[in-house]
Amino acid sequence: xxxxxxxxxxxxxxxxxxxxxxxxxxxxxxxxxxxxxxxxxxxxxxxxxxxxxxxxxxxxxxxxxxxxxxxxxxxxxxxxxxxxxxxxxxxxxxxxxxxxxxxxxxxxxxxxxxxxxxxxxxxxxxxxxxxxxxxxxxxxxxxxxxxxxxxxxxxxxxxxxxxxxxxxxxxxxxxxxxxxxxxxxxxxxxxxxxxxxxxxxxxxxxxxxxxxxxxxxxxxxxxxxxxxxxxxxxxxxxxxxxxxxxxxxxxxxxxxxxxxxxxxxxxxxxxxxxxxxxxxxxxxxxxxxxxxxxxxxxxxxxxxxxxxxxxxxxxxxxxxxxxxxxxxxxxxxxxxxxxxxxxx
Amino acid sequence: xxxxxxxxxxxxxxxxxxxxxxxxxxxxxxxxxxxxxxxxxxxxxxxxxxxxxxxxxxxxxxxxxxxxxxxxxxxxxxxxxxxxxxxxxxxxxxxxxxxxxxxxxxxxxxxxxxxxxxxxxxxxxxxxxxxxxxxxxxxxxxxxxxxxxxxxxxxxxxxxxxxxxxxxxxxxxxxxxxxxxxxxxxxxxxxxxxxxxxxxxxxxxxxxxxxxxxxxxxxxxxxxxxxxxxxxxxxxxxxxxxxxxxxxxxxxxxxxxxxxxxxxxxxxxxxxxxxxxxx
Ligand SMILES: Nc1ncnc2c1ncn2[C@@H]1O[C@H](COP(=O)(O)OP(=O)(O)OP(=O)(O)O)[C@@H](O)[C@H]1O
Ligand SMILES: [Mg+2]
Numbered sequence: 103x104x105x106x107x108x109x110x111x112x113x114x115x116x117x118x119x120x121x122x123x124x125x126x127x128x129x130x131x132x133x134x135x136x137x138x139x140x141x142x143x144x145x146x147x148x149x150x151x152x153x154x155x156x157x158x159x160x161x162x163x164x165x166x167x168x169x170x171x172x173x174x175x176x177x178x179x180x181x182x183x184x185x186x187x188x189x190x191x192x193x194x195x196x197x198x199x200x201x202x203x204x205x206x207x208x209x210x211x212x213x214x215x216x217x218x219x220x221x222x223x224x225x226x227x228x229x230x231x232x233x234x235x236x237x238x239x240x241x242x243x244x245x246x247x248x249x250x251x252x253x254x255x256x257x258x259x260x261x262x263x264x265x266x267x268x269x270x271x272x273x274x275x276x277x278x279x280x281x282x283x284x285x286x287x288x289x290x291x292x293x294x295x296x297x298x299x300x301x302x303x304x305x306x307x308x309x310x311x312x313x314x315x316x317x318x319x320x321x322x323x324x325x326x327x328x329x330x331x332x333x334x335x336x337x338x339x340x341x342x343x344x345x346x347x348x349x350x351x352x353x354x355x356x357x358x359x360x361x362x363x364x365x366x367x368x369x370x371x372x373x374x375x376x377x378x379x380x381x382x383x384x385x386x387x388x389x390x391x392x393x394x395x396x397x398x399x400x401x402x403x404x405x406x407x408x409x410x411x412x413x414x415x416x417x418x419x420x421x422x423x424x425x426x427x428x429x430x431x432x433x434x435x436x437x438x439x440x441x442x443x444x445x446x
Numbered sequence: 447x448x449x450x451x452x453x454x455x456x457x458x459x460x461x462x463x464x465x466x467x468x469x470x471x472x473x474x475x476x477x478x479x480x481x482x483x484x485x486x487x488x489x490x491x492x493x494x495x496x497x498x499x500x501x502x503x504x505x506x507x508x509x510x511x512x513x514x515x516x517x518x519x520x521x522x523x524x525x526x527x528x529x530x531x532x533x534x535x536x537x538x539x540x541x542x543x544x545x546x547x548x549x550x551x552x553x554x555x556x557x558x559x560x561x562x563x564x565x566x567x568x569x570x571x572x573x574x575x576x577x578x579x580x581x582x583x584x585x586x587x588x589x590x591x592x593x594x595x596x597x598x599x600x601x602x603x604x605x606x607x608x609x610x611x612x613x614x615x616x617x618x619x620x621x622x623x624x625x626x627x628x629x630x631x632x633x634x635x636x637x638x639x640x641x642x643x644x645x646x647x648x649x650x651x652x653x654x655x656x657x658x659x660x661x662x663x664x665x666x667x668x669x670x671x672x673x674x675x676x677x678x679x680x681x682x683x684x685x686x687x688x689x690x691x692x693x694x695x696x697x698x699x700x701x702x703x704x705x706x707x708x709x710x711x712x713x714x715x716x717x718x719x720x721x722x723x724x725x
Contacts, residue, residue: 155620175623176631182624188617192639192716201635205626253625 103167104128105289106152106257111161113147113313121147122158122313129306134283134290136300139310140336145293148310149259152291154178165256176205181250182259185266187242189234195221195245196230202253216252223282224248240271247279251286258283258290264299276303297337301325309333327365331373331446339375339444343415346371351440357414361391362440372445378408378419380442383428384435391440393418397432411436472695479692489693499677506673507701509588509663510656513595517652518645520596521603526637528604529611540608543601551598555665558594559585562666586668594662599655603648610644611637642716650709654702674698 106129113122121144129135137145150156152163154175162171170178181202190198196217203213221227224244234242243263250258263279264272280303283290294300300307301321308318309332317329328334331342345353345361347370353361355374363374387394395413402408406423411434418436428434479489493499528539546554561567562584569581584590614637622632660675667673672680674694682691 153620153624155623174628175620176626176628178624179626180624182621184617184621186615186617188615188621190618190622190636201622201627202625205631249621249625259624 103164105131105133105166106291107162107164108148108152109162109164111148111151111158111163113144113151113156113158120313122151125161125313125315127308127315127318129289129291131289132287133305134280134292134303135306135308136292136294136304137308137310138294138297138300138336141295143310144313145295145310146261147313149182149261149291149293152257153180153182153259178257179253179255180257180259181253181255183243183246183250183261183263185262187234187246187266189242189245189249191234193233194230195226195232195234195237198234198245199249199252202249206253220248220252223285224251224278239267240275243267243275244278247282251282251288254286255288258288260290260292262293262295264294264296272299279303309336311336327444328446331375334375334444334446338377339446340378341381341415341418342373342375342446344371345374345445355415359393359414360389361438361443363443363445364441365444367445369445374443374445376438376443378421380439381418381420381422382437382439383409383420383422383424384437387435388437391443392435392437394433394435397428397430397434400427400430475688475692476696478689479696489689490697493690493693493697502672502674502677503697503701505588505671506657506675509591509595509673510653512592513599513656514649514653516592516596517600517603518649521600521648522607522638522641522645525604525607525611526633528608540605543604546597547601551661552665554598555594555662558590558597558666562590562593585666586670588667588671590666591663591671591673594666595656595659598659598662599652602651602655603645606648606651607641607644610641614640639716643713646709646713646716650706653705653709657702657705658698 106127108125108127111122111125112120114120125144125148127135127148137148139145147156151158154170154173158171162169164170190201193201199217199220200213203216208216217230218227221230224247226241226244226248229237229241229245234245237245243266246263260279264275267275276299279292292300292304301324304321306318307321307324308315309324310316311332317324317333319327319329324333325337328337328339334342343355345355345363347367348354348360351362351364353363353372353374355361361374384392393413393415395411395418397409398412398417399410400407403421406421407427409420409422409428411418411420413436420436422428480486482488524543528536528543531539559566563569564581564583564585566585568584569578572578573581618636618640619632622636627635658675659673660679663671663673664676664679667676674697678691678694678698681687681694
């Protein structure tokens with residue numbers, strides 16, 4: 103049994119349309135797990151159920167063996183960082199951070215000491231007397247983090263905490279979050295729809311689609327071996343086509359093209375897919391893993407060109423770096439390396 | 447902030463209107479109170495020497511204060527409750543709240559006369575329940591003035607506070623809850639402090655409104671319970687003594703300004719979010 107368990111969670115806001123359907127998720131102690139998925143797939147909803155801000159229609163939520171499904175928010179002892187940060191505008195940084203401790207009726211000196219320590223960890227000591235209005239976006243974000251962490255929560259919940267920051271700050275803040283999370287060994291759920299951000303900091307990723315978790319695995323495995331077409335598309339795979347197993351690692355598409363695919367799979371029918379970056383454009387045919395096509399659309403991407411190529415299998419997208427770009431109408435051969443094709 | 451001259455021009459029509467129709471008439475009323483052949487504050491000294499006048503001044507201040515406090519006590523929770531209800535219930539409640547404002551204040555006061563009078567609804571009710579043996583004189587008392595004025599100004603306080611509550615980010619309350627604050631604590635520590643500026647604005651409106659109210663004290667208070675506004679009217683209209691009326695007018699203005707200033711100071715105390723100091 104995991105440290106955190108969501109079991110058969112159903113949720114509907116209006117009683118008819120279900121946003122989450124039979125959702126299950128297990129998180130081990132100390133892990134940082136991300137919920138990744140397109141807008142509206144139910145990430146925030148899942149996080150709010152964990153926080154206790156909404157009650158699921160059915161299912162249970164267990165932390166450390168204790169059933170918390172019906173425990174109200176203020177008794178759960180979780181730390182949450184809101185997308186808007188939700189800092190109290192009428193309190194100084196110190197008072198914002200101390201708020202959770204005061205609710206726990208700690209004595210003044212302990213509060214002072216704990217707040218002081220967390221402000222140091224988050225590099226905010228010199229701002230203790232400021233009001234949120236007087237801070238930059240990145241600083242506010244750190245205050246929100248400090249406020250959630252200072253209570254030593256059983257669980258840290260982050261809802262797209264970096265989405266209001268500029269690109270550079272996002273990268274440094276996510277490293278920061280990871281550093282603090284590891285240092286304190288705090289079990290964390292991180293919501294994001296940014297794939298790179300998610301892969302860079304997570305121990306595990308739950309890819310969500312339409313209120314359901316499609317795949318739950320390490321970032322490496324998700325990146326290399328997406329288990330469904332949706333996940334594959336979401337992390338950058340493209341060019342889907344049906345193949346049939348001939349024997350071993352030998353496959354055939356419906357037109358009889360032969361493919362060697364290293365991917366281990368026992369099915370006889372599957373969908374093959376490959377990233378546009380992994381396809382090579384070659385001038386000659388080789389009898390394996392290659393198909394013929396005609397350049398249809400060319401787009402300049404900066405460091406490479408993207409081609410849309412008409413083939414028997416339909417349109418295939420290819421990113422290709424070359425000094426001399428192909429022209430529309432050029433006949434080319436597309437080589438798909440056996441170790442780059444995967445089956446979903 | 448620097449304003450362009452063009453923008454300042456926008457103030458012109460309003461300013462002209464105010465000078466012509468407010469300040470000039472006001473001056474013409476106040477001028478005689480300071481002038482009796484030579485400059486004198488004798489009229490004011492006279493006013494403050496008379497214990498009858500002081501009684502009325504005190505009553506006016508006291509009733510205004512009580513009405514304000516009652517409005518806050520009744521209005522803030524009501525506004526908070528309204529802010530929590532669904533859109534539909536809320537617009538219904540808002541309509542009910544604002545309804546009294548749609549009726550003329552004379553009619554409203556008549557309604558209270560019907561309720562509070564010797565043969566009124568309330569007395570008949572209490573008599574029929576045998577709670578009292580004889581009708582009690584509720585009408586023509588400070589109590590009647592207070593009830594009538596609270597009724598008059600409560601909607602103003604509720605709507606002002608509701609407006610402020612609506613602007614409080616819902617995430618703040620949820621954040622407070624995740625940090626271990628129960629409903630009561632998140633109300634007292636987060637919501638209340640954030641709407642204190644709104645409560646103060648509302649209180650200021652109620653206070654000055656009560657201080658200057660005429661119809662309600664006149665109709666519900668009777669001659670024994672005069673307030674500054676009713677006394678002013680009596681001096682000017684019944685006794686034709688415009689100089690004394692001017693004295694009272696200035697005293698009312700000064701009291702109003704003083705109280706507004708005090709409210710402002712309190713508001714600034716509570717609303718220190720560091721807006722003026724720049725980081
Ligand atoms: N309070 C609500 N009442 C009704 N429907 C809601 C409510 N909150 C969210 N929804 C719906 O539930 C679905 C999931 O919303 P949710 O906020 O969980 O998405 P999300 O994955 O966090 O998306 P995003 O990345 O845009 O934040 C959406 O279709 C949304 O319209
Ligand atoms: Mg969301």
